Amino acid sequence: MTKYNFFILIIGTMLFFACKKTPKTITNNNNNTTTYVNNQHISVLTQHNDNTRAGLNNQEKVLTTANVNAKQFGKLFTLAVDDQVYAQPLVVGNLPVGSGIHNMVFIATVNNSVYAFDGDNGKLYWKQNFTISGMRPPISQDMSSSWCTPYTDFAYNIGIVGTPVIDSVAKTMYFVARSTDGANFVQYLHAINILTGAEQAGSPVKIAASVSGTGDGNINGVVSFDPRRNNQRQGLTLVNGVVYISFSSHCDWNPYHGWILGYNAATLQQQTVYNVTPNGEEGGLWESGMGVAADPQGNLYVVSGNGTVGTKVPYTAPGNGTGENVSSSGPTDPSGRAESAMKLTPSGSTLQISSYFTPTNYLDLNINDLDYGVMGTFLIPNSSFYLTGCKDGNLYLLNKDNMGGFSNTTNLVQQTVPLNVSLHCQPSYYLGATNEFVYVWSENDQLRTFLFNRSSNTLLSTTFTSSDSGPVGGCGADLSVSSNGTLSGTGILWASYASSGDAGNTPSPGVLRAFDANNVNNELWNSDQNPGDNVGKYAKFSSPTIADGHVYLATFSGQVVVYGLK
Numbered sequence: 001m002t003k004y005n006f007f008i009l010i011i012g013t014m015l016f017f018a019c020k021k022t023p024k025t026i027t028n029n030n031n032n033t034t035t036y037v038n039n040q041h042i043s044v045l046t047q048h049n050d051n052t053r054a055g056l057n058n059q060e061k062v063l064t065t066a067n068v069n070a071k072q073f074g075k076l077f078t079l080a081v082d083d084q085v086y087a088q089p090l091v092v093g094n095l096p097v098g099s100g101i102h103n104m105v106f107i108a109t110v111n112n113s114v115y116a117f118d119g120d121n122g123k124l125y126w127k128q129n130f131t132i133s134g135m136r137p138p139i140s141q142d143m144s145s146s147w148c149t150p151y152t153d154f155a156y157n158i159g160i161v162g163t164p165v166i167d168s169v170a171k172t173m174y175f176v177a178r179s180t181d182g183a184n185f186v187q188y189l190h191a192i193n194i195l196t197g198a199e200q201a202g203s204p205v206k207i208a209a210s211v212s213g214t215g216d217g218n219i220n221g222v223v224s225f226d227p228r229r230n231n232q233r234q235g236l237t238l239v240n241g242v243v244y245i246s247f248s249s250h251c252d253w254n255p256y257h258g259w260i261l262g263y264n265a266a267t268l269q270q271q272t273v274y275n276v277t278p279n280g281e282e283g284g285l286w287e288s289g290m291g292v293a294a295d296p297q298g299n300l301y302v303v304s305g306n307g308t309v310g311t312k313v314p315y316t317a318p319g320n321g322t323g324e325n326v327s328s329s330g331p332t333d334p335s336g337r338a339e340s341a342m343k344l345t346p347s348g349s350t351l352q353i354s355s356y357f358t359p360t361n362y363l364d365l366n367i368n369d370l371d372y373g374v375m376g377t378f379l380i381p382n383s384s385f386y387l388t389g390c391k392d393g394n395l396y397l398l399n400k401d402n403m404g405g406f407s408n409t410t411n412l413v414q415q416t417v418p419l420n421v422s423l424h425c426q427p428s429y430y431l432g433a434t435n436e437f438v439y440v441w442s443e444n445d446q447l448r449t450f451l452f453n454r455s456s457n458t459l460l461s462t463t464f465t466s467s468d469s470g471p472v473g474g475c476g477a478d479l480s481v482s483s484n485g486t487l488s489g490t491g492i493l494w495a496s497y498a499s500s501g502d503a504g505n506t507p508s509p510g511v512l513r514a515f516d517a518n519n520v521n522n523e524l525w526n527s528d529q530n531p532g533d534n535v536g537k538y539a540k541f542s543s544p545t546i547a548d549g550h551v552y553l554a555t556f557s558g559q560v561v562v563y564g565l566k
Contacts, residue, residue, distance in 0.1 A: 289542065
């Protein structure tokens with residue numbers, strides 16, 4: 001061998017080992033040790049994968065309809081944390097943490113803790129708690145109103161609830177943590193380094209906001225953000241250098257308003273304040289915990305719940321809903337847009353309504369507590385259409401740029417699909433080799449599958465509907481989809497829900513199920529088939545995260561369960 005060839009051999013060997021993924025050693029629930037190399041490095045940086053909120057990871061190259069079955073697939077290990085997990089676990093692939101490169105999973109709990117684990121073998125790299133010194137997280141007993149006592153939406157702690165968002169380039173995670181001393185309540189936006197968990201420069205920032213208005217709770221014509229009553233429930237959104245945070249309430253505890261606040265991602269300076277009902281009441285942003293959708297131009301898409309449409313004026317109506325004594329100066333008055341879908345465009349220090357849709361029966365919805373916007377919403381990828389749902393059982397498919405406004409006689413929308421169910425759920429989407437599918441699985445209903453027809457731009461009901469009843473009580477299923485592009489045999493619909501009990505009010509046992517995304521009558525696997533695959537307590541409104549050959553499932557049992565090929 002010549003000196004030149006020997007030199008080339010040495011350099012090639014060095015490059016091979018420099019680029020080689022470090023082997024992972026895991027011990028599964030049967031105490032069998034496996035060492036392997038994970039060559040996937042996919043990231044899930046925001047709730048439901050991207051800002052469309054469609055819930056599709058189409059870069060999954062390991063899990064298929066052939067190997068997700070009771071023999072080959074199941075629980076690999078669990079990631080222990082200090083409390084319930086409402087936020088969807090997030091994943092950053094190929095991250096340099098410690099002495100190597102890792103696929104890292106980040107978990108936030110209602111105890112205001114954030115964890116960074118190796119997603120392939122479960123090793124904990126760091127943990128930080130973000131409760132303000134001298135305080136504690138708020139608890140359910142702190143939220144007491146005539147409308148709901150006792151308050152059962154949360155079992156105890158109410159710390160980090162909305163799913164964080166990660167900027168993988170800046171190596172920064174953004175989230176909202178809440179603290180109280182029992183009398184004073186505060187919420188802070190945090191920006192932390194995902195390599196160490198340390199606060200970034202300028203973090204944290206205390207959340208505060210106000211707008212001019214005559215709405216509920218105003219003092220001298222100023223409506224202010226209430227850090228106790230306002231519930232940060234939706235996932236955070238990062239678009240065009242701005243972190244957006246949205247708020248609802250704790251069980252319609254008046255006075256409250258829906259808010260969207262925007263912060264510069266680099267400086268954490270507040271630059272956007274939007275109030276849904278500055279001259280009225282309520283208008284919370286719920287969406288079963290799904291994040292506000294956004295397009296690449298920075299427009300936001302969101303649906304508001306019960307509250308004032310227009311400006312509040314004296315009104316008395318029959319019924320027992322939260323909308324009593326609420327009316328409007330006119331349903332086309334843009335000053336209040338509760339019970340509405342909205343396209344919001346950044347304009348100076350606020351957001352302007354570029355387009356909206358308010359159902360013809362908005363007053364009945366308000367009076368009878370049939371919120372528009374309890375279901376998660378998403379933009380159908382590579383289209384002009386936006387899927388929304390109302391508690392009265394109607395799906396509304398909207399043209400995102402011309403939503404339909406308001407009409408006294410008919411809803412001028414792209415399509416109305418009546419389901420006659422309550423729709424507390426997180427829907428999802430799949431692009432297959434020949435068809436596009438939309439999936440909706442509400443509580444007390446079957447799994448619904450719709451074809452999205454690009455010729456008519458409408459949803460077509462299909463025969464591919466699961467025959468069993470699925471989730472019961474007050475929470476529907478949280479859905480995600482994985483596939484290897486449009487390759488046949490790789491599309492899988494994942495569904496998480498409570499297998500019994502009313503998970504809306506009580507922590508309940510959960511189940512994770514996998515279906516062939518092209519034919520959901522073909523169930524591939526579920527966590528009840530083998531005792532060792534048990535979920536624990538279902539984490540409501542937290543969709544499964546599928547990345548790098550694994551499924552990461554939040555629970556209310558103080559752990560995230562990791563599933564994969566055994």
